Each structure stands twice: as C-alpha cells, then as structure tokens.
Amino acid sequence: MTTTAGSAEHLPPALRTEALEQLLTERGLIDPKAMDGLITTYESTIGPLNGAKVVARAWTDPEYRRRLLEDGTAAIRELGFGGFQGEHIVVVENTPTTHNVVVCTLCSCYPWPVLGLPPSWYKDPAYRARVVKEPRAVLSEMGLELAHDVRITVRDSTSEVRWLVLPERPSGTEHLTEEELVALVTRDAMVGVAKVAAP
C-alpha cells in the first residue's frame, strides 16, 4: 500500500474511507453513531462465542444436535442467533473418520452471527486457493495433523450456503457442564482447521 502524499490516484485507503464516510454522512445515507454500535457488536459481542454455545448445546442435547444438522439456520435461531449473513447456515459434523474444513474460494462468505468476523487467514488468497487443492498439507501447516485414513471434505461457502463445522467432542469431557464446554470451543475448530482439545 502506498502512502505517497500528493499522489491523487494512490490516496491511502484510510483517507478514502474517511472521505467516503463524510460524503455518505452529509447525504444522510449513514449515521456514524449507529455505525459505531454495529462495529462494536461484530467486533466484541458476537465473536465466536455464539458458535461455541451452539456447539456445546449440540454436544449435550442429542435432540438439538439432530435439529442442528437438519436445519442449521433454524436451530441456531432457537438460541437467539441469526440475522445478517446468518441465512442458509448448514452444519456438518466432524467425526473420527471424516473431517470437514470450510473455505470461501471466491471471497469471504462466513457465518457472521455465530463466528463473528472472519480471521485474516480466512480471507487470504493462499488459504483460499490451497486448502481446496491440498487440504491435508494446509491443515498440517496450521497445526492439525490428520491420519491418512481420515476423509477430508472441503466445504466452499457461498451466499447460498454458509458452512459451520460441529467439531468432535473431546474425550475426557463427559463430566463437564454445557457452560464449561462452551469455553473449550474455538473458532478454528468451527471452521475445521483445528480440533477441540480437552482441558
């Protein structure tokens, strides 16, 4: 990114953003205060915590798990999560023999209401291109070694389908409460680039 002052065609994006925000505000198209609230919501309120609650419920309530795998969007709405980018969420389950990993090869489709905003690596061209071609190698580089007999399925998110991974419940967590399980579930596990470990 160039920051050369005076180069009209290469104005820093920070300045273009500020200019655009001013113009839209002056025209009554956006309200900066409302926008502040929205950004805060996505940055800190949603996060992957909502997704972790969904996963912990599915681990502890077989009937909920069935509904979640059948209609992700509806089951997630049961817990009060939904809205923007939360339509058409399809939940797939990781097991000892099958592993799902999520990507958006075209841009960065992502189930925001349950996972918050996508991490930078999810938007990275290298991840988006490579995970399709060599998922085992990419997962290994990200610290997840899968046995060779584990079948890997790469799920490509679009505006029609946003994938969410239901990770395996780690062994040794049978005694934990739903609330304690929530604390174990990571965003990476729900994208399928990590497993959930017992505490």
Place this chain on the structure above:
Amino acid sequence: MSAPLDIEGPAAPPRSNGELVFAEPWESRAFGMAVTLYDAGAFTWPEFQAALIARIAAWEASAERDEPHNYYGLWLAALEDVLTGLCAVTTDEVTTRARSLARRPAGHDHRDHSGHHDHSH
C-alpha cells in the same frame, strides 16, 4: 465465562484466538459502512458481494499480486463501485474529498473517526 488461561492450542478460549479482526481503524469503518448501507436497504448483499468478488479477481489477475494482500482495500473499492453504480457518490467525489483531507495540517488526529472534521470543501 471463566476459561482456563490457555494461551495457545485448541483449548485456548474462543476470545483468545489471538487475531486482530481489523488491522487499522479505517478497516472497521469501511466494513461498517457496507453493512450499515446494506441494513438500510441501499443495496442487496449479493450486489455488494459480486462487486467484492470482481475486485478480488481483478487483484489476483493483476501484477499487484506481489504487493501485500489488502482485503479491506478491495472491500472499500467494491463499496465505491456499488455506490457509484447507484449514483449515491462518485469515485471523483471521494478522490476530491480525500485529497482535501490529505492537506490537513500536520498533527491532525487521524485516529479520531467519530468526530467530524471541518476541513473539507
């Protein structure tokens, strides 16, 4: 939520994934503008998404691939594309305003995006 203080590994609590969502404040403003305008019905999400996909594809096909990937730079460009298409604002207007912002006196606090600066016209 009282999570064990794992710093690394899959057991680290969800809030400790350790990744900054927005590298710089302007990125969150660019994000917020698109979502706010979508919420207000200015455009549909597929419209914005198509513009973003086009910008990303153009970047991937261009020589600039060697430069660091700037996701929100492309996001901002896509937003400008959509708004230009709607005649809500033109690229030239944004450029003109950004130029005048660039001429602000040194020492101006660029981090304050919530206040309204009156250096523009």
